[in-house]
Amino acid sequence: MTWEVLSPLLWQATLETLLMVVPAALVAQLLGIALGVLLTLTRPGGLKPQAVLNRVLDAVVNVGRSLPFIILLVLLIPLTRLLTGTSIGSTAAIVPLTIAAIPFVARLVDGALRDVPHGVTEAARAMGATTPQVIGKVLLPEARPALIHSFTVMVVSLIGYSAMAGAIGGGGLGDLAIRYGYQRFETGVMVATVVVLLLLVQGVQWAGDAAARSTDHR
DSSP states (O other): OOHHHHHHHHHHHHHHHHHHHHHHHHHHHHHHHHHHHHHHHHSTTSSSOOHHHHHHHHHHHHHHHHSOHHHHHHHTHHHHHHHHSOSSSHHHHHHHHHHHHHHHHHHHHHHHHHTSOHHHHHHHHHTTOOHHHHIIIIIHHHTHHHHHHHHHHHHHHHHHHHHHHHTTTOOHHHHHIIIIIITTOOHHHHHHHHHHHHHHHHHHHHHHHHHHHHHOOO
């Protein structure tokens, strides 16, 4: 396949991959932070310890993280079709990508918040700060570099998941690699898609590391 033929296909596939990854990453980050905060608050020794709720949330997160993404894609086909009207294409792939990322983000956020020194939150509470104020003005700001790192890891994972979604009709670079690189034995197409995926991952990682360094004032 010549470059003149490949370049528009590669460009279109890259746009489809971004269409899948960006909305899924933003929604998953918001919901994952909320779930991670709940895990931290309700754990023993947390600001609002709730043993039963914490165990339930912990189990939900563990189950969500343990499911292989390819199985989750199939399990969520009815929900995906209900929300998007179809179970194939880049738009449909946003649903399983988002749901797969939420428990992943929640666990990373929980770990980041637990690393905030206990004395910092205790000092805030001693000064009369309410629980929402402790969360919004102490925990999240103190954990910002770690949260940015978690967001970076999640986006990199979603890029890999999006390639997997392409194998079952999700579009994007994975679909291009399967349809042209594998099924039609076009080695150049396979190499080109791998290079673009590597560039995307490296770009995200570089931007995430730079953002984390700029917010780390320790």
